[in-house]
Amino acid sequence: MSQRYDCADHDQRTAGLAEAASAVRRGDLVVIPTDTVYGIGADAFTHSAVNALLEAKGRGRETPVPVLVGTVRAANALVESLGTYGQDLVDAFWPGPLTLVLKANRSLSWDLGESKGTVAIRMPLHPVALDLLKETGPMAVSSANRSGAPAATTxxxxxxxxxxxxxVYLDAGPCTDNAPSTIVDLTTAVPRVLRKGAIPVDKLRGVVGYLATED
Known part of the structure; x- marks a missing residue:
């Protein structure tokens, strides 16, 4: 039976965060608010939990699950390097709606799907999400909806x-901005926008200079 907590209430928020952290540690799924849409999350390093996340969404392994982090230090531990572009983009836009695709740290034991040695990472600008991520460490998080259905904004x-x-469902009210995060691939010599989203391309170019786009 699912538990739901109203994060507008201080006591429920505290209890909800504690219960959500416990759920993640035991390999269960949680729904959390982010600065874009609600996300369904699991411990990034528990294979069965990530598989359960994919099953709950009705999604195959061909689209790897992104990872949310609560600190830049956590992000650094997950990748080979942020590199110059990555560090500059992190400094400018994290926490916020920017997802970076980077080469994953090869020593990590995780399975996010058919990632081909890369990982999509983001630090969300939402206090509830950040508080939970600081307790749990990196979480595999995808939009909280069945595959093909609209993303959940409540x-x-x-x-x-x-x-x-x-x-566990953590309720922080309706999402104020349901635009998806902008996704930038930093695994090639020239940064490339894979998905246009909440952060405009011209703002990204103001930080990194040249940026390839899909169109």
Whole structure:
């Protein structure tokens, strides 16, 4: 049976964060608010939990699950290097709606799907998400919806789609900005925008200079 906590209430927020952290540690799924849409999350290093996340969404392994972090230090531990472009983009836009695709640290034991040695990483600008991530460490997080359905902008929408596959729902009210994060691939010599989103391309170019786009 799922538990739901109203994060607008101080006591429920405290209890919800504690229960969500416990759920993640035991390999269960949680739904959390972010600065874009609600996300369904699991411990990034528990294979069975990531598989359960994919199953809950009805999604295959061909699209790897992104990872959310609560600190830049945590991000650095997950990748070979942020590099010059990555560090500059992190300094300018994290926490915020920017996802960076980087070469994953090869020593890590995790399975996020068919990632081909890369990982998509983001630090969200949402106090509830950041508080949880600082407790749990990196989490595999995807949008809280069934594959092909609209992304959930409220906990009600997430719960309707995901039901009891999720142990804990953290309700922080409706999302104020449902634009997806902008995704930038830094695994090649020239940074490339893979998905246009909340951060405009011209703002990114103001930081890194030349930036390739898909169109």
């Amino acid at each position: 906990v009600d929408e997430a719960q309707e789609q995901l039901g009891d596959s999720v142990s």
